[in-house]
Amino acid sequence: MLATKTRKPRIRDAEATQKRILAAAKQEFAKKGLGGARVDDIAERAKANKRMIYHYFGSKEDLFQRVLEDAYVDIRTAEQKLELDHLDPKDALERLVRFTWKYYLDNPEFLTMVNSENLHKARHLKKSKVVQDISRRLVTMVDTILERGVKQGLFREGIDPVQLNITIAAIGYYYLTNRFTGAIIYELDLMSRQALDTRLQFNIDTIMRLVCK
Template sequence: MKANAAASDGKEAREPRQAKRDPEGVRRDILSVAMEEFSQNGLSGARIDEIAARTRTSKRMIYYYFGDKEGLYQHVLDEAYGKVRGGESGLELDGLEPVAALDKLCRFTFEHHRRNPDFIRMVMIENIHHGRHMQLSETIRGLNRPAIEALEGVLRRGKESGVFRDGVDPLELHWQISALSFFNVSNAATFAFIFGDGLFTPQGQETLSRHAADMVLRYVLKAEHIGAIEKDGR
């Protein structure tokens, strides 16, 4: 009996009972790992078993939180868009003069996409599915509306101060900023294979980021104010 008790005590010492995990922490872990799994393997190729193993939870727990595999995928989409929009809201653009605000937004978008390739892959995968899951989301449209409203505010202040020209559509401008930042990640592998990886070094990425912001600014600035960018050595 003593030997058995000692063996039992030794086993318990080697394998301490796992502390009860915070439900919200478990949910965040699942979403983080699911983002990697879906972005790497797509909706059809992603495996719930793999997500469960990596998060030290169970398929049953994942389904408890998110319903099913497609429900988890949809929540990952919501989380991905929420992160980029949350970062934009933290830029406090209203406190900057219009040129600085637009430059900061462009540089943020480029840097966010560069540092979050999983987000880009998720958007690409959802486009393969023709936006079907995004259309079912109750939050994504609302998450993205403030991005256009922020640009509207920057453009309005720029026109009122006589720096920005008339006729710039905020939705179109958002498209342009997104396109410049998106291609840098979505086509990095093929572009580097064909032309070399010079643009994807730290220095190359900094140059691209600066020039992408310059292109946007030159598009919205009145002609007489474009020279100010050149004087800054941009």
């Protein structure tokens, strides 16, 4: 009985430690990338022993892959919770565009993590069945919206859901990852409330003009 009583607190302690490590690693990798992040700094931020990081996650590379997987799972899970199948196709597509924009704004570390992984030619994502499986859901979801729109005579036929997904991501991603250089080039505060609202409306209009008859 004593072993049973002590096991649950130990399990909870282990889970709490892993969560702290993952949260700390997310911040460090987002700030410094895989190459710049140090396990010592992650351990200090997580208030954990460096040995525990290697015990739970194996290596810095493996920890980065786990953080990256969690980041993709988070956005894909949030997309599924939008329940777009219950909406008019136009409303569903607009909600997805709005969601993507807001998610990028609320989770800037996601963008920097993606940037970092691209620098490494996606070598971690290539090994991740988790990301591959969950990402297919987004393509299926958008394909379903397009099919419903075509059947209702709202959308053009033959639109590739993969290309549309890429465009929805790109029109928000580029704006935000290039906001500093863009502010100089265009002499505009791209992160002001007015500029952000204007950009969101432009994104929505762009996608609708691509798909609507």
